[in-house]
Amino acid sequence: MLSNLAARDVETLIHPYTQLAAFRETGPLVLERGEGVFVFDAEGKPYLEGMAGLWCTSLGYSNRELAEAAYEQMLKLPFQHLFSGRSHDPAIELAEKLKEIAPVPISKVMFTCSGSEANDSQVKLVWYYNNALGRPAKKKIIARRKGYHGVTVATASLTGLPANHADFDLPIANILHTSCPHHYRFANEGESEEEFSSRLATELEEMILSEGPDTVAAFIAEPVMGAGGAITPPEGYFPKIQAVLSKYDVMLIADEVICGFGRLGEMFGSTAVGMVPDTISVAKAITSAYMPLGAVMINEDMYQAMLDESRKIGVFGHGFTYSGHPTACAVALKTLEIYERDGIVSDVRAKTPHFQKRVAALREHPLVGEARGIGLIAGLEIVADKATKRQYEPKEGVAARAIGFAQEEGLILRSLLGDRIAICPPLIITPEEIDMLFDRLERALDRTLDWIVARKLG
Ligand SMILES: Cc1ncc(COP(=O)(O)O)c(C=O)c1O
Numbered sequence: 001m002l003s004n005l006a007a008r009d010v011e012t013l014i015h016p017y018t019q020l021a022a023f024r025e026t027g028p029l030v031l032e033r034g035e036g037v038f039v040f041d042a043e044g045k046p047y048l049e050g051m052a053g054l055w056c057t058s059l060g061y062s063n064r065e066l067a068e069a070a071y072e073q074m075l076k077l078p079f080q081h082l083f084s085g086r087s088h089d090p091a092i093e094l095a096e097k098l099k100e101i102a103p104v105p106i107s108k109v110m111f112t113c114s115g116s117e118a119n120d121s122q123v124k125l126v127w128y129y130n131n132a133l134g135r136p137a138k139k140k141i142i143a144r145r146k147g148y149h150g151v152t153v154a155t156a157s158l159t160g161l162p163a164n165h166a167d168f169d170l171p172i173a174n175i176l177h178t179s180c181p182h183h184y185r186f187a188n189e190g191e192s193e194e195e196f197s198s199r200l201a202t203e204l205e206e207m208i209l210s211e212g213p214d215t216v217a218a219f220i221a222e223p224v225m226g227a228g229g230a231i232t233p234p235e236g237y238f239p240k241i242q243a244v245l246s247k248y249d250v251m252l253i254a255d256e257v258i259c260g261f262g263r264l265g266e267m268f269g270s271t272a273v274g275m276v277p278d279t280i281s282v283a284k285a286i287t288s289a290y291m292p293l294g295a296v297m298i299n300e301d302m303y304q305a306m307l308d309e310s311r312k313i314g315v316f317g318h319g320f321t322y323s324g325h326p327t328a329c330a331v332a333l334k335t336l337e338i339y340e341r342d343g344i345v346s347d348v349r350a351k352t353p354h355f356q357k358r359v360a361a362l363r364e365h366p367l368v369g370e371a372r373g374i375g376l377i378a379g380l381e382i383v384a385d386k387a388t389k390r391q392y393e394p395k396e397g398v399a400a401r402a403i404g405f406a407q408e409e410g411l412i413l414r415s416l417l418g419d420r421i422a423i424c425p426p427l428i429i430t431p432e433e434i435d436m437l438f439d440r441l442e443r444a445l446d447r448t449l450d451w452i453v454a455r456k457l458g
Contacts, residue, residue, distance in 0.1 A: 002027040005042060029407070034061025037426045037433055039412070050406075050413045050425050050437050055226055055258040055377075056289035058427040059338060066290045066331050066338075073330035082111070082324045090329035097336050098297060103268040104276060107300040111293065111324035115257035115283035116150025118294035119220070122253050122281055123154040124318060125302060126218045132305035138217045139174050142207065142250075146180040146228030146417075149220060149255055158220055161228060161417060176211065178204050180225070183234040184370040184381065185389070185418070193234035201240035205247075213248040218278075220253040223269030230379025230422035232372050238274045251278040257294070261285035262339060262427050264375035265349040272374060278302075285427075288335045291328035348376055348427050351434065358438040359423070365445050367398075367452075376427060382419040382448070384458065391419055396457055398448065405451075406444035411437060 002010065006027035015023060030042045037060050038046045052058060059066065073090060080088045095109035112118045123141060130138040143149065145160040156164045157171030160180070165171055179200050180186060187196040208216050219241070225231040245252050254277035259269025263285065266272045270280070279302065283294035298306075310316045322328070339345060352375050359378040362371040369383035382399050384392045392398045399415035406413050414422045425437060 003030075003042065005030050036060045036062060037429050045410070047407065047410050047412045048425070048433065048437055048440065050411050050423055050441070052424050052426045053289055054284070055263075055422075055424045056284035058261060058263075058285040058344070059288040059335065060426040060428045063288065063290070063338075066288060066334055069330045069334035070291060070327050073327045077326050080326050081321060083319060088324075088326050088329075090326045090333060091324035094324075094329045094332050094336075097333065098282075098295060101267050101336070102280065102297055103266075103271045104278075104280075105299065106280070106297045107303040108298050110296045110298065110319075111329070112283075112295060113292045113320055113322045113325070113328075114150070114294050115255075115281060116152045116155045116294075117320060118257065118281035118283055118296050119149045119155040119158060119253075119255060120152040121296045121318065122218075122220070122279060123158070125279070125296065125298065125306070126251065126253075128309055129302050129305045130217050132309045135214070137212075137215050140176055140211055140216045141174065141253075142176045142178055142204070142216065142219045144180055144221060144225075145177050146182070146225055146231065147177075147220070147222060147255075148225065148227035149222075149257075159227075163417075176207065176216075178207055180228065180231070181233050181237050182225075182229065182231045184372070187234075194236045197234050197237040197240050200237065201244050204241060205244045208244065208248050208250065213250075216248060216250050218251040218253050219245050220255055221275070222255045222257070223259040223264060223273045223275060224374060224377055226258040226377075226422070226424075227416060229381075229416050229418055229420040230373065230377060230424070232374050232379070233273055242274075242276060253277060254280045256280050257283045258377070258424070261336075262345040262348050262375075263377055263424070265345065265352050266375075267339075267345055286335065287328060287331045290335070291325070291331040292322075293325070293328035293332055344427055351429070351431060352376065354431055355434050358434060362438070362442070362445070365442065365449075367402075367445055367449055373423070376425060376429070378423045379416075380421050380423070382421070392452075392457055394419075396455075398452065398457070401451060402444050402448040405447040406441060409440040409443050409447075411440040411444065413441065 009028045031039045032042050033040050039049050040046050098109050099106045143158040147160045149155045149158040157175040160177045183193050183196050254270045254275055260282040264272035280297040287293045359371050359373050362368045367382045369381045371380040384390045399419040399421050403413055403415045
């Protein structure tokens with residue numbers, strides 16, 4: 001029997017990434033408030049938020065400074081757009097700050113409201129740029145299977161997951177997908193990580209050659225793949241990929257929407273995995289998710305091309321009403337100030353060995369085929385047979401079941417395609433809370449194993 005609130009939800013809301021038919025029976029988990037790394041449901045039960053919401057609430061759930069930054073900005077100038085040359089302090093200051101901390105030289109910053117809008121803008125800018133340079137055929141963008149870049153028409157096309165394409169009539173033209181760099185699942189028998197990375201780089205080169213280098217404009221990648229399975233790249237992957245891209249004048253777009261702002265123990269994930277991007281998308285932890293905000297960070301070449309187009313066409317015809325929303329920018333500025341003041345990134349580095357030791361220990365569990373991560377992110381894969389890496393039938397929903405047990409144990413995690421489980425807690429998590437997270441996860445995995453045995457799943 002659903003509670004009143006739950007029943008009202010079922011009759012009124014469409015939930016993203018939810019099996020809408022099954023949801024009518026189960027109803028929602030209604031959360032009411034948050035404190036530190038915990039969220040509380042309507043009955044007051046606490047849950048350790050092991051996913052930082054959706055990989056985003058880096059500073060946890062009760063940061064007064066962020067709330068006050070929003071309040072003060074709202075009293076001062078709650079809204080001002082950036083169209084037609086209008087401007088305001090928070091946007092200018094935030095753009096300056098992003099340029100200062102960027103991992104590569106950045107010329108200009110363009111604000112959006114989300115990661116999808118940032119990546120969607122990247123697609124448009126790549127096309128605009130190549131038109132400006134008189135290369136109208138150089139338009140194709142290569143993404144990766146299992147990559148996640150958003151849900152707009154263009155970014156869902158970049159996303160390499162079947163549910164984002166099926167029956168939405170996607171992907172659109174000019175978007176290609178190359179192999180997923182998941183060594184555990186896709187390496188050949190006996191193939192080392194370096195060998196696997198070399199093979200994928202060769203495959204990418206073959207794709208560029210067969211499409212024609214004059215038609216391939218950009219490659220987009222997350223430093224660590226998030227929604228596709230919390231997949232850490234294999235040794236040597238990005239330097240080898242980058243060498244191919246440079247050879248054929250193909251831009252590298254870093255999708256830092258999850259990895260930006262400390263997640264991998266560096267301010268930007270690119271630095272941690274050896275990516276040297278031309279342009280960068282950020283969102284999520286830029287405001288610790290307290291306000292919706294994204295940004296595209298572009299280099300000088302692209303800016304010069306935009307100037308040319310602007311002169312030719314008469315206007316730069318892109319931008320959102322809320323691009324550079326002052327309240328969101330004020331919250332982002334405070335967030336970045338806290339990262340710096342409290343040494344959040346070096347703190348992530350300090351906590352990483354303990355966190356990753358607990359990740360590695362999960363490999364001992366009979367159900368866990370792979371457990372791997374960088375910084376404070378990790379993915380694990382449930383398998384039916386560790387030796388052969390055989391998986392349970394997708395219809396059994398084993399990882400989803402494990403997530404359900406975790407929830408009963410007071411831990412929120414996320415199951416992803418291929419019986420994978422993602423772990424991505426707020427960056428402020430303490431060593432004691434890290435232990436609590438993994439203790440609860442281990443209990444959930446034990447209960448999943450009992451459930452599997454009772455159901456005689458093979
Ligand atoms: C790597 C990455 N890129 C883009 C997006 C899309 O961001 P949004 O949901 O804010 O549109 C996400 C969302 O999870 C993401 O993880």
